[in-house]
Amino acid sequence: MTTLNNTGVSHTVFYLLGIPGLEDQHLWISVPYFISYVIALLGNSLLISIILTKRSLHEPMFLFLCMLAGADVVLSTSTVPQALAIFWFHAGEISLDRCITQFFCVYSTFISESGILLVMAFDRYIAICYPLRYTTILSNTLIGKIGATIFLRSFGTIFPIIFLLKRLTFCKSNVLMNTGCKHIVLARVSCDDIQVNIWYGFFVLMSTVALDIVLIFISYVLILRAVFRIPSHDARHKAFNTCGSHVCVIILFYGPAIFTTLTQRFGHHISPHIHVLLADVCNLAPPMLNPIIYGIKTKQIRDQMVHALCTKQK
Secondary structure: OOOOOOOOOOOOEEEEOOOOOOHHHHHHHHHHHHHHHHHHHHHHHHHHHHHHHOHHHOOHHHHHHHHHHHHHHHHHHHHHHHHHHHHHHOOOEEEHHHHHHHHHHHHHHHHHHHHHHHHHHHHHHHHHHOHHHHHHHOOHHHHHHHHHHHHHHHHHHHHHHHHHHHOOOOOOOOEEOOOOOOHHHHHOOOOOOOHHHHHHHHHHHHHHHHHHHHHHHHHHHHHHHHHOOOOOHHHHHHHHHHHHHHHHHHHHHHHHHHHHHHHHHHOOOOOHHHHHHHHHHHHHHHHHHHHHHHHHHOHHHHHHHHHHHHHHHO
């Protein structure tokens, strides 16, 4: 394994180390990774199947949930198999093109999920504040346009990073202390100035995820204002209940991501393996828990899931 390159030739192959400092524990660490991945695949696949096959669930809220489940499958599949290959077979070798492809899939899917969560907040706002016009406003045509816009935004903002990385000369260590490829981790092993990479990464974060968080917060301020104006206690409780699943998913998605970003920025004294584990939690927890949360808290989905599972057992 080459670790240093003093010839000035740019590396085209890198080696993912996995979780630095815990190499002897990789086999045990792989167990929760594998279980989380299986649950994510089965749960989200079942969710997508139920929503697409049951006409009673062809409503805006469930169609957006179907998009979220699809993004969860892509996010977990883009990261976990690579980590398991490292843990089980020490297969950490990865080409530069494959490395860039992996982080492109991960980052674009993450931004897509953020956009879907924003649209789901808008969906709840329309359902509570304009219930009589709900299906008129959120028509199937508009939902299709919203979905296309979300994915075009994610691809459009991440695509330039490919060229920002391709211009670099990777002449430092070709060993990456991680379970997967990350933009800045890869950029830091180059011998060139990466200020453009850093600032563009910051721009992407602020113009997508940070903006989505602000807009989601504004949506829920408007929702709360509308809910507290409802005179009936039962109606108010029902309105809160329709937002419960979405709020849980928002906290689960943004909470670990914000905490991980803060620790990477200010937690220089924290061990490298903690940084890697925290980053992996962002890719493991939401895909695994989202279908469980919606399966428990949403009656229509819960009933359909129970029916589907009981049917398979017969």
